[in-house]
């Protein structure tokens with residue numbers, strides 16, 4: 394679906410994407426996970442064939458975006474970071490008018506709009522103006538609109554940023570359905586739970602480079618331990634607490650607000666920490682996540 398080799402994007406002297414290799418296979422949900430500024434959107438825009446690459450090689454649906462941009466764009470669906478719906482039109486009109494841009498017949502667009510409203514769970518809002526919709530509804534409408542041309546490949550840039558948990562879950566559910574129907578998804582996100590839930594495979598991006606690649610489970614087992622103990626201490630006591638814990642866990646990370654112990658046996662490690670006289674303000678034992686993978690790879694947390 395997408396092959397990138399040594400792909401580079403430069404803005405003046407600044408290199409936003411620094412020679413990345415990516416291959417997205419048909420039918421998979423592929424993710425770019427990284428903090429703001431990692432170069433995810435710049436990469437997406439090159440794949441969407443709306444921003445020319447500076448260097449390297451890129452094929453989208455087997456074609457070169459520099460040569461066959463319009464043909465590629467006709468077969469893609471794009472959900473941009475910011476919704477760009479026509480706010481004064483109704484839900485139904487948004488879908489119908491967008492369909493007409495693709496040169497689809499009036500009759501086809503009419504029935505497609507009904508089908509997509511059903512898919513986006515917006516049928517009962519068909520005649521509502523976009524302005525009156527909630528954030529989650531607007532996102533679902535943007536996704537519905539991106540599907541008007543039955544794209545083989547759907548690009549979603551930060552699909553759930555700014556949505557509340559319930560709206561996010563509703564949206565994820567729609568994306569699972571699309572994937573089950575055979576649509577290939579490429580998703581950028583800085584939410585590790587989103588990447589973990591949705592993506593079959595992902596790359597961790599940082600500073601324009603790919604730090605690691607694999608399935609979420611793969612990455613977690615490669616770069617983290619099974620469990621993590623999170624301990625919070627009063628200000629200024631973290632470093633001395635970390636010293637006291639030494640040797641209890643495979644790895645200890647001291648963050649500005651927490652001390653993390655990487656271990657295979659969380660509860661037992663926590664008990665041992667207590668036995669050494671440690672009295673944290675709070676403690677939590679949890680499974681390792683992509684957040685831990687990111688911290689291990691970059692020395693930073695995903696959401697600063």
Ligand SMILES: Nc1ncnc2c1ncn2[C@@H]1O[C@H](COP(=O)(O)OP(=O)(O)OP(=O)(O)O)[C@@H](O)[C@H]1O
Pocket residue numbers: 404407409427428429430431432433434435436551
């Ligand atoms: N048109 C532009 N001109 C100059 N610099 C840009 C331009 N677009 C992006 N950049 C810079 O390139 C870097 C990567 O930006 P990009 O938007 O690709 O990151 P991102 O990982 O998608 O983060 P975000 O979620 O904030 O969009 C940033 O430092 C950004 O300031």
